[in-house]
Amino acid sequence: MSEEIIQTIPEACCTLDISGADQEKLVTMFKALGNPIRFEIMKFLVTHPSCITGDIVDYLPIAQATVSQHLKVLRQAGWIEGTVEGTATSYCLHEKNIAWFRQRVDEIF
Amino acid sequence: MSEEIIQTIPEACCTLDISGADQEKLVTMFKALGNPIRFEIMKFLVTHPSCITGDIVDYLPIAQATVSQHLKVLRQAGWIEGTVEGTATSYCLHEKNIAWFRQRVDEIF
DNA sequence: TCCTTGTATCGTAAAATTACGATGAATTAT
DNA sequence: ATAATTCATCGTAATTTTACGATACAAGGA
Incomplete structure (x- = not known):
């Protein structure tokens, strides 16, 4: 007779309000800054x-x-915004997304 | 006669107190969480x-x-700590490093 | 109009990451 | 001592990322 083994993942101590598209966006933002050149930028x-x-x-x-x-990676991740000005493109921080990032990090950890 | 062109990088509006080993550590932490599986972990x-x-x-x-x-990547980045307990290994968050990460992010952005 | 300037995109080679099965190492149970 | 459990590491294939030169494209000046 073999005994039945039931796999049980331990119960959660709490919940985390991040998932789906928000989680993907957050991972994308982390990934974008996980490169020395992009961090320097x-x-x-x-x-x-x-x-x-x-x-x-x-x-x-x-x-x-x-x-x-x-710059494209940072733009698509939401860290920066680019504005075409004639033949040049001017870049600045995407303050709103950056604030969002910080809020999520504060919320999770 | 060709005129001399002097390349000048615009002046900084402020300074940022992050560089060297700290910066590398920060980039490593960003990189580690920039992966869907590791984020899920x-x-x-x-x-x-x-x-x-x-x-x-x-x-x-x-x-x-x-x-x-x-898990090794997360451990080496400083997000988690592993403790060998008999034949198993127990993992938990590296609270100190996580706090450090948040402080740096708050400081920079 | 033609040239210059400033950037983005394309194609591609090299390097790094990710995933897996197999194996090894350490501990506990029989 | 042997077997089972738990996990890390090794070797490796597939994918992704990174970097570059070449090229394309749009705006402004000659």
């Missing part, structure tokens, strides 16, 4: 509000195409 | 304090080896 934008792509390219030791790619 | 640990590896393996739809690998 965010630091640069904090200390140099609304500068253009070229300023960041001049500042960083990597190719323009790569910077543009990183 | 963190959520599980928040709601199920000090559970063992097997509990997480039962909860997630992925192989034990993969869970173990993700």
Whole structure:
């Protein structure tokens, strides 16, 4: 006779109000800043509000195409906003999303 | 006669007190949570304090080896702590590092 | 109109990440 | 001592990310 083994995951001590699309967005934001170059870009934008792509390219030791790619990741993750100004693009922090990120982090941990 | 062009990066509006090893640690923490499975593990640990590896393996739809690998990433990033208890390993949040993370985020953004 | 400037996107090579089964190592049970 | 349990690590295939040069595109100036 073999005994029946019932797998039980321990009971939760509490609930967490994050899931679905919000959770995906949060993970995307974490992932975007989990890269040294992109973190450096965010630091640069904090200390140099609304500068253009070229300023960041001049500042960083990597190719323009790569910077543009990183800016796209940060933009799609919601960390920054880009505004086309003539032939240039001006970037600034997406304050609303950043505030949202902080609230979620404070809420979860 | 060609005119000399001097590249100038715009002046900073402020300074940011994060760099070097601290910055690397912060990026590593962001990177670790920038993965859906690892985020899910963190959520599980928040709601199920000090559970063992097997509990997480039962909860997630992925192989034990993969869970173990993700736990290692979270441990090395400083999000969690593991304690060997006999043949099992019990994991819990690394509260101190988590607090440090939140302080840095609040400080920067 | 044609050229220059500032960026984004494409194609692609190299590197890193993710997932798995298999194996190993340590502890406990028989 | 042997077997079972629990977990980490190894080796590796598949996928994703990162970086670059080349190219395209849009706006402004000559």
